[in-house]
Amino acid sequence: MTDKTRLKTELLRDILKLRRFQDSWKICEYLNDSEAWDLFGKAAINDMDIELATRIYRHVQNSGFVNALEKLKLIEERNLLAGHLANSSNRYDLAQTLFLSSSQPLEALEMRQNLLQWSEALTLAKRLAPNQIPIISREYAVQLEFTGDYTSALDNYEKGLIGDEDLSTTSLSEDDLKSHNELCKAGISRNAIRCGNTRRGIEFVSQLSHNKVLVEECATILDSMKLYSDAALLYEKSGNYERAANLYMKVKNFNKVSDLFEKVDNKEIQSQYAKAKEMEGKYREAVKAYIKAEEWLDVVRLYLDYLNNPGEAVKIVRESKSIEGAKMIAKFFQKLNDMSSAIEFLVMSKCHDEAYRLAQSTNQMDIYANILLDYADNHELSQDFLSIAIHYEQERDALRAGKFYCIAGQNKKGVKFLLQAAALSNEDQNQALHLAIESAADSKDEQIIRMIIDFLIGETDGVPKDFKYLFRLYMSLKYYREAAKTALIIAREEQNAGNYRNAHDLLFGMCQELKRQKITVPSEMVNSLMLIHSYTLIKLWIRVGDHMRSAKLLIRVANNLSRFPEHIVPILTSAVIECQRAGLKRESLEFATTLMKGEYRDQIDLKFKKKIETLVRKSGGAHLRTGDTSDADLIHTLCPYCDNEVIDTELSCHKCRNSIPFCIATGLHIIKEDLTVCPNCHFPAILSHILRLISNEPICPMCNTTIDLTQMAQLEDFQSVLDSN
Template sequence: MVAKFFQKLNDYGSAIQFLVMSKCNDEAFQLAQTHNQMEVYADIIGPDATPEDYQSIAVYFENEKNNFLAGKFFLLSGQYTKAMKHFLKCNSEDSQAIDLAIETVGRANDEQLTRQLIDYLMGETDGMPKDARYLFRLYMALKQFREAARTAIIIAREEQNAGNYRNAHDVLFSMFQELKQNKIKIPAEMQSNLMILHSYILVKMHVKRGDHMKGARMLIRVANNISKFPSHIVPILTSTVIECHRAGLKNSSFSYAAMLMRPEYRDQIDFKYKKKIEMIVRRPDKSEEEEPLTSCPVCSFQLPETDLLCPECQNNLPYCIATGRHVLKEDLTACPSCDFPAILTEFSSLLESEENCPMCSEKVNKDVLQKIVDTQPYLAPSEGTE
């Protein structure tokens, strides 16, 4: 009765709702079909829908030539091949259609459908390769973490080449966490790239806090890997010269200033720094205090605090997310959100002026940081499966 009342008011959405409540699904479907309210009907039956209901809705949208909604409801009815056919007919820029195609393959676990979607994403089907992020999400949906890791490295490299260093950092970080969670060995290239990008992100933080020595040390690491920052070579080398000079690392400042004087870089130097850099090269001051030595957290050998490879035990050392230095066994903590290690006193000090973890960007209260007693999992993390 209520449904009929709303029908007279031309409020078909409410009429459909009351027909569904009265278990009159056929009438509700007919009404939706007649008055172009099928999406409303689909929303209303929601969790109570049977695969047959979803199939009827899918067929309706198929007849209406609405590929996206036909695909969506074939997916819900469990007819994955039909769903995929419709999603691949959608506009190639329709990210929702690609997302649902990825979900379809994840649910179907069908090799032929997977191959079909990979070909589509690689551009084999229409000559237009899609954003690599879709391929990454597909591999994640299929739990093919090694392929996902390779794709993540490619995506991060593209972001890095375009100068989007935070994006590149976050892509690698999220993939790192996925692999760790699934106990899969993290590729050395991913670990190394994440460390270099993280060192770059720390520079701004330390310079802003007026700690030019920490900023300079991280810039030296970045400058030694300058080929990974192709769109900002001259600005990064310029910053390295300036920060090393401020920190009293005169010899390092001279080395990078001399690099900037090469013909391919010289004309790109910012005018306001050019005279200073030329002067550093003309009147070299080779004085430089030695980098402080701290204990290797694995074998206790004394090595420079920013070195991440111990010459004694040959271990790659975990780095502190607050400073970029190798961690110290007797002063170890970890971010409560991402579980990356840090030097406790340094991380606490950083959190006096920063709110978030520099690695995962989550808010961290310094009072919850705890000293780690069982350091073994952080110093020799499980390798995971190959």
């Protein structure tokens, strides 16, 4: 401000005092300053020159003020006008005096209310409008509560309450009255508590328990005043169960905590509760709480140390996969001297070295090894398996050393030990060779395969081993041709020993496997299977009562007696009987004569001996005559390849030189017009015959599985059967 301006401003004040308003206007214009104009405006209002004041405020574009002044223009009463003008220039006490001496003293009350000056408003209301006292008191109370004057706030809330006796004087509607009184009661609750009258506060809040916000507010106040029991109660009522449980815990009201427990989803509280219960020695409740808090280690500890329930502890550890818990259980079992369980839990807690040492010192390496084997992912454990292998090697247990060297990935070393074990002990041979073959199949290592083959064929110790091992080796290496050759040798051995079922199953299985691998089945294998299968069909046809069928099969088998060395006499005896029954007299007599030769005669079953002797004696050598025809030779059916006539029991066509597949029901060669296949094994059969054979019991004579008879139909596509031969 320049000196000149200051001088002019002082001049303005002086001129205003002299009410020289025209000069004042000029000075204000000169100063062009809003404060100067405001000074001028106030002077005009003081002078109650509303006209001038309006002009001034319009000039400085204070439209709010202009509007207010426009309204006052209508007021004619001097004091009332003066009151409003004083109010608008912030001279409230003067305004109040003027209003009170005017015809509208309530303006004073309204002014104080607008100014939120509740104390003054209250004083005025007592004189001017007693029915407003409650509302003003409530407003005043809110203000006082806000500023922290709780005692006065409480006092005013109390005054605000409108009781039944005051109903006649109130101007409030029913709804407004209700919400007014509720606000007062809420205020009383809060401030009574703050002022130390908690009983009264809680009593009021109980009346308003539907107001969860208020209940929680009061709970918070009590909480901050460290009145935890009451706070907890109110938190519980407000639905804040966590805080309630927390405070109940603080005041050690555990009954309440356990009541609330189901509703609380806070691990920390659950854990605290559990600890408190444990301190009290209530272990069962503590365990429940630890479970909720998912503190598995404590659960396990309590089950083991206090509740004597290792079963539950074990269950928890298995489910929770708690490593520390497993360690705890391992220690527990060690104390009980139950070393195998201890080892198991040491493994579970990933303490493999400890488990190994314990297994070694307590001589329980097998248990340790088996537990490790149960682990799904034992690739990571190869070092552990190696330790086990070394242990067994030191113990001179070749079988186990070999097994675990293989599992640890050292196949060559492992197989060496396994073959050693197989050579040393007949008892271990099967398992050792099985493991060695498995290892060869896994590793596909040429040297390992050679080592095993040399051992099996007796190259290493001069003792050839059972062919089934060689067969198994070839099969697991998928060397099907070699497997087939071996299978033939084994089947021959089985057949020689009279184990026809084994031989049949082996050859059948091998045929199926070769077909699956799309490898042609060698004719020697087909023949062997056909012959052994014919043998198995005999008793089925006897059972059906078709003696012609059984006789023809017996003729075939009897003509290959060298393949059934264990049953020569019974086969010949049956052949004699069945051929008799079928009316094939020449064949019957031929077999009877063979039986009467010295070497077999004494072995004939006594039941039949006499009859066969009589048969041979009566014939008097008649059978030796040439040109004697037999009914058995007479039946011809067509070759499915070339339609040439071929004797039904023959399996190759002398014209087209094809070998013809045999029927699994009769052993005869198949015929195009009456053809089917087993829906399970796909071996062919003459439809009319097989239906007769299995009418009582629908089981395939080849693969031994039950057949759905509805699937047995005349085969249209006979070519597929011929092609697959």
